[in-house]
Amino acid sequence: MTAAELGQLNLEEPPSPRPIRTVDCFQILQQIGEGTYGQVYMAKEVKTGQIVALKKIRTENEKEGFPITAIREIKILSKLQHENVIKLKEIVTSQEAEEHSDELSAENSNYNGSVYLVLEYMDHDLTGLSDRPGLRFTVPQIKVSLSQCYMKQLLSGLHYCHANEVLHRDIKGANLLLDNNGSLKLADFGLAHACPDHHKANLTNRVVTLPYRPPELLLGATKYGPAVDIWSAGCIFAEFLCGKLIMFGRNEPEQLHKIFELCGSPDETIWPGVSKMPWYNNFKPARPMRRRLREVLLHRLDTHALDLLDRMLTLDPSKRISAKDALDAEYFWMEPLPCDPNLPKYESSHEFQSKKKRLQQRLKEEIAKRQKLPYPPPHVRLPPIQRAGPPFQEHWGETNYSMSRYQRIPSSGPSKPYSNPVTDASLPSRYPPRGYNPSHGSQAGPVPAGQYHLHGRAGPYRGSSMPNRSTTDGYAAGPSGYSHGNQYGVNAGHGPNSVASNRNQQYGWQQQG
Numbered sequence: 001m002t003a004a005e006l007g008q009l010n011l012e013e014p015p016s017p018r019p020i021r022t023v024d025c026f027q028i029l030q031q032i033g034e035g036t037y038g039q040v041y042m043a044k045e046v047k048t049g050q051i052v053a054l055k056k057i058r059t060e061n062e063k064e065g066f067p068i069t070a071i072r073e074i075k076i077l078s079k080l081q082h083e084n085v086i087k088l089k090e091i092v093t094s095q096e097a098e099e100h101s102d103e104l105s106a107e108n109s110n111y112n113g114s115v116y117l118v119l120e121y122m123d124h125d126l127t128g129l130s131d132r133p134g135l136r137f138t139v140p141q142i143k144v145s146l147s148q149c150y151m152k153q154l155l156s157g158l159h160y161c162h163a164n165e166v167l168h169r170d171i172k173g174a175n176l177l178l179d180n181n182g183s184l185k186l187a188d189f190g191l192a193h194a195c196p197d198h199h200k201a202n203l204t205n206r207v208v209t210l211p212y213r214p215p216e217l218l219l220g221a222t223k224y225g226p227a228v229d230i231w232s233a234g235c236i237f238a239e240f241l242c243g244k245l246i247m248f249g250r251n252e253p254e255q256l257h258k259i260f261e262l263c264g265s266p267d268e269t270i271w272p273g274v275s276k277m278p279w280y281n282n283f284k285p286a287r288p289m290r291r292r293l294r295e296v297l298l299h300r301l302d303t304h305a306l307d308l309l310d311r312m313l314t315l316d317p318s319k320r321i322s323a324k325d326a327l328d329a330e331y332f333w334m335e336p337l338p339c340d341p342n343l344p345k346y347e348s349s350h351e352f353q354s355k356k357k358r359l360q361q362r363l364k365e366e367i368a369k370r371q372k373l374p375y376p377p378p379h380v381r382l383p384p385i386q387r388a389g390p391p392f393q394e395h396w397g398e399t400n401y402s403m404s405r406y407q408r409i410p411s412s413g414p415s416k417p418y419s420n421p422v423t424d425a426s427l428p429s430r431y432p433p434r435g436y437n438p439s440h441g442s443q444a445g446p447v448p449a450g451q452y453h454l455h456g457r458a459g460p461y462r463g464s465s466m467p468n469r470s471t472t473d474g475y476a477a478g479p480s481g482y483s484h485g486n487q488y489g490v491n492a493g494h495g496p497n498s499v500a501s502n503r504n505q506q507y508g509w510q511q512q513g
């Protein structure tokens with residue numbers, strides 16, 4: 001990797017040629033993730049015994065060949081080298097049918113040739129860990145120092161990406177990986193975008209999972225910058241401190257409304273140019289709403305946390321704090337200083353596993369409930385046909401059934417409360433062509449993590465210092481020249497979403513009982 005100036009990530013530079021190994025060099029142990037674009041497995045390198053994560057790139061359904069999301073993830077991850085960014089170790093392939101484990105689904109067993117990203121393995125993702133039963137923040141001190149520690153790493157990773165002109169565009173709990181030593185790393189760069197000047201490019205606004213999506217994207221901006229990731233990080237920060245998402249809408253208009261309720265509705269005074277945004281007139285509230293963030297959270301957060309959150313959740317992206325300045329915020333420099341979180345060694349917890357456990361638990365409960373219920377119900381006088389089976393209606397909540405118990409009427413509402421980004425049917429992948437220009441990219445490689453510790457203050461955390469200068473002051477340019485694209489609606493709030501079931505998640509690491 002070429003050592004390079006800050007902010008110069010050369011995606012065009014071909015990766016150094018290396019013989020590509022086959023997936024047979026690894027023994028798959030278990031599935032730990034299921035993304036929109038493939039499965040993730042925990043695996044062991046046969047020769048060394050080293051544990052890694054294998055992210056399989058699903059190509060079966062790709063009409064247009066190898067998915068552009070995967071190409072981008074590989075290109076970007078192979079250049080980024082930072083302690084808070086997941087490391088791509090190598091790419092491996094398989095040529096023939098795979099029968100590595102029971103976890104592999106039948107659909108894969110006859111698949112002819114796959115590509116896997118070999119990533120360093122992390123014990124948890126934030127969503128999975130926070131879903132663990134018995135884990136709660138109970139002592140304010142722990143809450144503060146853990147959120148400081150993880151937020152600092154999140155912001156350090158983001159600062160590194162932004163300094164290298166990479167936007168992540170999907171910051172959320174499931175994409176923040178943690179290990180039992182307290183490290184946090186950014187993962188899933190499938191929606192990331194790398195280009196020297198984001199503000200000049202015409203980008204898709206259908207990125208970032210809904211509860212973490214910033215107002216500029218919800219108002220239709222197609223020119224935006226690193227501030228989008230800062231908004232998402234602000235949502236994570238609030239989630240850490242409050243134990244739940246503070247703004248959660250089931251679709252785009254509702255999400256925008258939740259933002260306005262807490263952060264105030266924007267006007268030309270607080271956000272110059274907002275009235276010219278493509279969807280402003282459609283979504284501006286009937287009456288102005290004042291910003292209530294500080295008063296709502298006053299009793300939950302201390303002043304420094306509140307100050308930082310306030311600046312991260314600033315409506316106008318050009319005024320939103322940068323990752324670099326956020327790292328300099330008082331919050332990270334007050335006592336207690338961010339420390340290594342003294343996490344108990346939990347068994348791995350990924351969102352996929354916690355979802356699976358919840359599903360199994362629910363099934364068990366259903367079965368137990370059914371067994372307890374007198375059957376057929378004693379007081380119900382039903383025609384014989386309706387007595388012949390289990391009482392579905394009582395057990396299956398809001399699902400509608402037709403007169404015949406076995407014929408399910410699909411519910412009219414959305415199956416999941418909000419959509420994954422870029423689910424527009426017209427777009428072949430998570431990377432719509434208009435959002436990607438492969439010719440963008442500068443001529444040198446990224447800054448190696450080792451050379452990246454240039455911060456003004458001595459770093460109190462984990463013995464490392466932080467960057468003290470950034471060449472990416474990408475926040476100055478406000479949005480301009482918005483395209484008048486589609487309004488909300490296509491797939492609004494109806495697609496799959498990997499965090500949908502974790503709305504009441506608690507972030508905390510103090511075990512109860």
Ligand SMILES: Nc1ncnc2c1ncn2[C@@H]1O[C@H](COP(=O)(O)OP(=O)(O)OP(=O)(O)O)[C@@H](O)[C@H]1O
Nearest residue numbers: 033035036037040053119120121122125174188350
């Ligand atoms: N290196 C890793 N170590 C441990 N677990 C991982 C690793 N990479 C991914 N995972 C797990 O797999 C999940 C899905 O991974 P990832 O987000 O990269 O896949 P994706 O197909 O892009 O998913 P999505 O559709 O949510 O964007 C993560 O939330 C995490 O739980």
